[in-house]
Amino acid sequence: MGEVAVFAPGTASNIGPGFDCLGIAFTGLGDTVRASRAGQPGVRVAAVSLERIPTDPLRNTAALAAAAVLKRAGLEREAGLELRVEKGLPLAAGMGGSAASAVAGALAAHEVLKTRLTRIDLLVAAVEAEAVVSGRHADNAAPCLFGGAVIVAGLDPPEVTPVRVHESLGLVFVTPAYEVATAEARKVLPAEVPRADAVGQAARLALLVLGLERGDADLVKRAMWDHIAEPRRAPLYPGYPQARTAGLEAGALGVAVSGAGPTLVALALRETRKAVAAALVDGYAKAGVEARAHVAEVDTVGARVV
Amino acid sequence: MGEVAVFAPGTASNIGPGFDCLGIAFTGLGDTVRASRAGQPGVRVAAVSLERIPTDPLRNTAALAAAAVLKRAGLEREAGLELRVEKGLPLAAGMGGSAASAVAGALAAHEVLKTRLTRIDLLVAAVEAEAVVSGRHADNAAPCLFGGAVIVAGLDPPEVTPVRVHESLGLVFVTPAYEVATAEARKVLPAEVPRADAVGQAARLALLVLGLERGDADLVKRAMWDHIAEPRRAPLYPGYPQARTAGLEAGALGVAVSGAGPTLVALALRETRKAVAAALVDGYAKAGVEARAHVAEVDTVGARVV
Numbered sequence: 001m002g003e004v005a006v007f008a009p010g011t012a013s014n015i016g017p018g019f020d021c022l023g024i025a026f027t028g029l030g031d032t033v034r035a036s037r038a039g040q041p042g043v044r045v046a047a048v049s050l051e052r053i054p055t056d057p058l059r060n061t062a063a064l065a066a067a068a069v070l071k072r073a074g075l076e077r078e079a080g081l082e083l084r085v086e087k088g089l090p091l092a093a094g095m096g097g098s099a100a101s102a103v104a105g106a107l108a109a110h111e112v113l114k115t116r117l118t119r120i121d122l123l124v125a126a127v128e129a130e131a132v133v134s135g136r137h138a139d140n141a142a143p144c145l146f147g148g149a150v151i152v153a154g155l156d157p158p159e160v161t162p163v164r165v166h167e168s169l170g171l172v173f174v175t176p177a178y179e180v181a182t183a184e185a186r187k188v189l190p191a192e193v194p195r196a197d198a199v200g201q202a203a204r205l206a207l208l209v210l211g212l213e214r215g216d217a218d219l220v221k222r223a224m225w226d227h228i229a230e231p232r233r234a235p236l237y238p239g240y241p242q243a244r245t246a247g248l249e250a251g252a253l254g255v256a257v258s259g260a261g262p263t264l265v266a267l268a269l270r271e272t273r274k275a276v277a278a279a280l281v282d283g284y285a286k287a288g289v290e291a292r293a294h295v296a297e298v299d300t301v302g303a304r305v306v
Numbered sequence: 307m308g309e310v311a312v313f314a315p316g317t318a319s320n321i322g323p324g325f326d327c328l329g330i331a332f333t334g335l336g337d338t339v340r341a342s343r344a345g346q347p348g349v350r351v352a353a354v355s356l357e358r359i360p361t362d363p364l365r366n367t368a369a370l371a372a373a374a375v376l377k378r379a380g381l382e383r384e385a386g387l388e389l390r391v392e393k394g395l396p397l398a399a400g401m402g403g404s405a406a407s408a409v410a411g412a413l414a415a416h417e418v419l420k421t422r423l424t425r426i427d428l429l430v431a432a433v434e435a436e437a438v439v440s441g442r443h444a445d446n447a448a449p450c451l452f453g454g455a456v457i458v459a460g461l462d463p464p465e466v467t468p469v470r471v472h473e474s475l476g477l478v479f480v481t482p483a484y485e486v487a488t489a490e491a492r493k494v495l496p497a498e499v500p501r502a503d504a505v506g507q508a509a510r511l512a513l514l515v516l517g518l519e520r521g522d523a524d525l526v527k528r529a530m531w532d533h534i535a536e537p538r539r540a541p542l543y544p545g546y547p548q549a550r551t552a553g554l555e556a557g558a559l560g561v562a563v564s565g566a567g568p569t570l571v572a573l574a575l576r577e578t579r580k581a582v583a584a585a586l587v588d589g590y591a592k593a594g595v596e597a598r599a600h601v602a603e604v605d606t607v608g609a610r611v612v
Contacts, residue, residue: 163512
């Protein structure tokens with residue numbers, strides 16, 4: 001039995017009013033997991049491309065997800081897998097890296113063992129794995145697995161609804177040269193929110209999904225406010241206000257923290273993406289923060305064998 | 307100068323996850339306001355079709371809205387108007403009656419006096435008038451004035467976004483034989499909501515507007531949950547649980563309290579509306595509550611001179 005390589009794209013989650021329920025897969029960056037059969041039952045991590053990635057299968061999201069697939073398929077006592085993990089996504093950046101490794105691990109295990117699990121089973125396996133390292137949520141794993149943009153309206157069972165993103169719209173990412181731990185970014189979230197903020201968030205998210213489907217730039221622009229997370233999280237991200245202002249001035253329709261940050265994601269018309277990318281980096285520079293940009297499109301395919 | 311008659315349709319607001327931000331105008335029921343020039347400056351109410359409607363211009367929403375139009379147009383010292391109000395919508399029912407009278411009053415005043423106010427000015431005038439009797443909100447007045455379904459994402463200034471409703475979808479209303487005051491229904495609302503409920507509400511509203519635009523019955527069905535208002539309001543509405551269950555069993559895609567109730571609004575495929583209407587009435591009957599149904603479509607025109 002040969003090796004199977006699975007590529008899983010990076011994802012932006014949260015995205016303004018889509019806090020904790022909207023995710024989008026993007027092109028150009030992702031993690032690759034290579035899996036092959038091993039003699040011993042269980043999952044081992046044979047190699048990782050970055051020293052900081054744990055090879056302990058109980059702390060590695062690719063291995064955890066592969067193990068969850070084995071278990072769900074009833075194969076944990078008989079089948080053995082060896083994984084090689086190649087990180088294309090930066091760590092603790094807010095670009096869905098742990099979800100991508102988990103999704104790639106789950107899909108690679110499924111492909112090597114030819115299990116009968118469904119894509120939703122694979123999503124559940126990836127979510128279980130990601131929960132060990134960064135909380136139980138599917139707004140990265142779901143778009144990573146299925147591609148495109150999705151609304152995740154529930155976890156038990158996973159309820160994933162695709163949102164079309166009009167071809168006129170693209171994405172720009174900018175990652176400043178510091179890290180923010182997901183756990184730290186979640187600690188500042190309020191347990192309760194004022195009713196008016198909850199209503200405002202719902203209304204803005206409705207505008208955002210309509211704007212994405214219709215390709216209505218003005219609507220996307222009016223929608224891109226987060227009433228829940230970003231007001232509390234902003235202090236965690238030095239340079240964010242300056243970068244955001246510069247990005248909007250360069251034509252971005254909206255700039256938001258991607259996932260738990262510190263990467264920012266900008267929604268922009270395709271033709272303005274390069275100018276927006278330059279402006280975002282400049283904005284950080286004005287705040288004394290080094291940053292690098294990534295110009296992307298929506299990845300409509302999702303995780304795939306390569 | 308002759309008389310102008312304006313018809314303004316009834317509206318459902320709230321509608322499951324659209325609490326406080328989604329409204330839909332419907333066909334078949336509405337209020338009519340007839341306006342004509344009077345010698346004395348100011349607004350007088352010459353006649354009302356129901357004894358319970360106040361003729362005091364400071365307590366009548368049609369007159370309050372007409373007066374707000376005069377004031378915004380800078381005509382309050384010179385122009386006089388006489389109004390006749392014909393209520394087609396039931397009082398304190400949750401079918402947007404006070405908003406319809408206000409919108410009709412504003413538009414009738416505008417038409418008689420040929421002011422230069424915009425439609426947004428007229429909306430602001432209607433919202434001001436409605437605020438006097440039932441709280442400051444635009445999720446009834448906006449769909450009533452513009453027609454169709456709308457998301458109201460802000461009041462200052464009014465931010466109104468149309469949502470298309472697919473032609474396969476219709477509406478059913480059922481009004482039980484008791485009244486609920488808007489003020490009472492708002493008193494039970496929580497000042498704050500758990501963060502997970504706010505996220506859930508936003509995700510469901512996103513699904514609802516996508517479902518309405520796409521005509522995706524399954525999506526509308528999965529979307530029709532309100533995490534904020536209905537769990538607290540349900541005890542105010544005897545027979546609601548029975549009617550809701552019966553309506554869903556008869557094919558309704560969702561059943562929710564319309565506005566502050568007690569009327570319920572069901573979203574349904576057009577061909578199932580009559581069965582849903584009968585089931586809703588039956589459900590109330592099982593709870594010992596008399597009720598009458600109204601089968602409707604979306605009113606895509608909004609308030610108009612008739």
